Amino acid sequence: MSSTAIPSGAGEAPVHSSAFRTRRFLNWFPLGLTYAFLYMGRYNLTVSKSALGSLMTKEDFGIIFGAGTLIYAFAFLLNGPLTDRIGGKRAMLIAATGAGLSNLAMGLYIQSVVAAGSVNNVTLRLWFSILYAANMYFQSFGAVSIVKVNASWFHVRERGSFSGIFGTMIASGIFMAFTVNAWLLAFAKAQIGGSSDALATKWVFFAPSALLLGMAALELFLLKDRPGQAGHQDFDTGDASSGETEDVPLRKLMARIITHPIIFTIALIELCTGVIRQGVMQWYPIYAESALALPGSHALRNGTLSAFWQTAGPFLAAGAVLFFVGRRLSGRARTALVSVAALVALAPFLRGGWGGLLFVAGVIGSNVAGFLSDAVFGSRRVPVAGFLYGLLGVCAVVMALTLGTTRPVVAQSSVAELQPGDRLVEIAGVKAPRDWVAVSEAFAAVPATCQGGAKWDTKLHLCSSDPQATDPSLSPSTGMIPAVIERAGQRVELQIKDPAPTMRAGDRRTLKATPEATRNPYLLGALVFIVSVCVIGTHGVLSGTATMDFGGRKGAATAVGMIDGFVYLGTAIQAVSLGYLTTRDWAYWPWFLVPFCALGLVLCTRIWDAKPQPKGQAAPASALPAPAGGATRQTSTGT
Helix, strand or coil: CCCCEEECCCCCCCEEEEHHHHHHHHHHHHHHHHHHHHHHHHCCHHHHHHHHHHHHCCHHHHHHHHHHHHHHHHHHHHHHHHHHHCCCHHHHHHHHHHHHHHHHHHHHHHHHHHHHHHHHHHHHHHHHHHHHHHHHHHHHHHHHHHHHHHHCCCCCHHHHHHEEEHHHHHHHHHHHHHHHHHHHHHHHHHHHCCCHHHHHHHHHHHHHHHHHHHEEEEEECCCCHHHHHHHHCCCCCCCCCCCCCCEEEEEEEEHHCCCHHHHHHHHHHHHHHHHHHHHCCCCHHHHHHCCCCCCCCCCCCCHHHHHHHHHHHHHHHHHHHHHHHHHHHCHHHHHHHHHHHHHHHHHHHCCCHHHHHHHHHHHHHHHHHHHHHHHHHCCCHHHHHHHHHHHHHHHHHHHHHHHCEEEEEEEECCCCCCCCEEEEEEECCCEEHHHHHHHHHHHHCCCCCCCCCEEEECCCCCCECCCCCCCCCCCCCEEEEEEEECCCCEEEEEEECCCCCEEHHHHHHHHCCCECCCCHHHHHHHHHHHHHHHHHHHHHHHHHHHHHHHHHHHHEEEEEEEEHHHHHHHHHHHHHHHHHHHHHHCCCCHHHHHHHHHHHHHHHHHCCCCCCCCCCCCCCCCHHCCCCCCCCCCCCCCC
């Protein structure tokens, strides 16, 4: 075994050889890429919801996502301790293989029922709840395996800064989930030539399935649980397991983690994080589509591949040059130039739709939070989370005051009969629509001629093999849809060409025009971007780093299992709650998040000074229990 890592005191990071750093990179980079693909195969559900339209209503989405996240949350209680027993490598192989096969099954289900014309939202909700729950069970092995593996490869003094690098890779998974999946969907739809996205939806499941199964095969040979298995020297990581040489029985280890006061407090903070994180990440794109009626090509939705590549080449090249120049410098000049290089390279992703914005937010949030926790707060993670939670609360309140809606007025149009500035005063017999949602529903409500034995569903306004409501007296579309508009002060009657007079089961008619908004959508976009920076930064330093610190090498997976279980318990709470609330009024959306911002901040103050103590090392005075009647803030302890 080569001596590539020179151990030092528990308070300082060891000095690693270049050979060790290279092998560590070959361990964590594919591991991070695999986890990024897990994200792609997790949040593709949101893209599929937009594509399936009324076949997956907001309440259906809330139920499916809620069922999956509830399974995910409780699976952590089992899979965290299991990963501490079997090792991170085996757990990641289970995650990638199981999630890959689950995504394959969801894609095949969509392909079979849509092609056969037997799809309806009731059966789709049932089967997707089952398949997505299975997907999320296997996904739960991903986070615990990452923390378990990296706990043996990184000293506690290295983890904050590294969490920023690893957070960047995770953020790339969000970009692939929301934006790349949307681009795949648009490409597949163009190839199919259908009137809806339903038939093309299978590809947002097939793509991550193939990537995950491929990475599972690669990690089988490349991933190692600890340096000693890769021909390098194991070293003291300075965390809560430091100085503990004997194996700890699993039951005793679980009892330590579950009863650990600081880990339990972090878990409660992360429950709030789960509500806020997914309350924005999942629901903003749905709001942008359904309430603001932003087109898919809009920068705040999916963007376009062409717009992304127009700027990607020059900016990425400039960022690479600045990075390599910066690496040759030292001190503050090096840090400054490398930071500028990163920001330059990130610029094109601002044109990469919602996924691109989340990618930029994830990179900034995770790197800034990780750097500050090490450089400013001496590897204390909670103060950073506390400051971010304070900013989250302010942004959530301002979000509530900036929600906008739409007017029944055309801003842009791909429909030949409509021009910018036209006000819809009547469409398909519906008079005085109050907003663009009403315009879109009236346009979709015109019955189509259904193929393959499907019937027109008068409630969902689409063709279905099992409609919820029918009306045989309705006449199908003649190929033209009547409308009355106001143009330049004049009342004009129009006949708009029906883009889909004949449909398959699952197809739904859409009006290819964009309305005027009551408020600039970029204002809300800026706010949700800041929220995303804060919540991703918080999640990274708590779930990704504090779990390694306080759980230690031996209990890292159990600790992250408990904490991430609470994260996804919060996710399940928001999924069901917002699925119900937003169906009634989007105004409830930001106000629902505000109490969780306040609760998270209060909990952070309880453990503000917490740091792990290695075994056998006396705790400082600040870590000792407070005297009766004294302060109750928890500061420092180990497992």
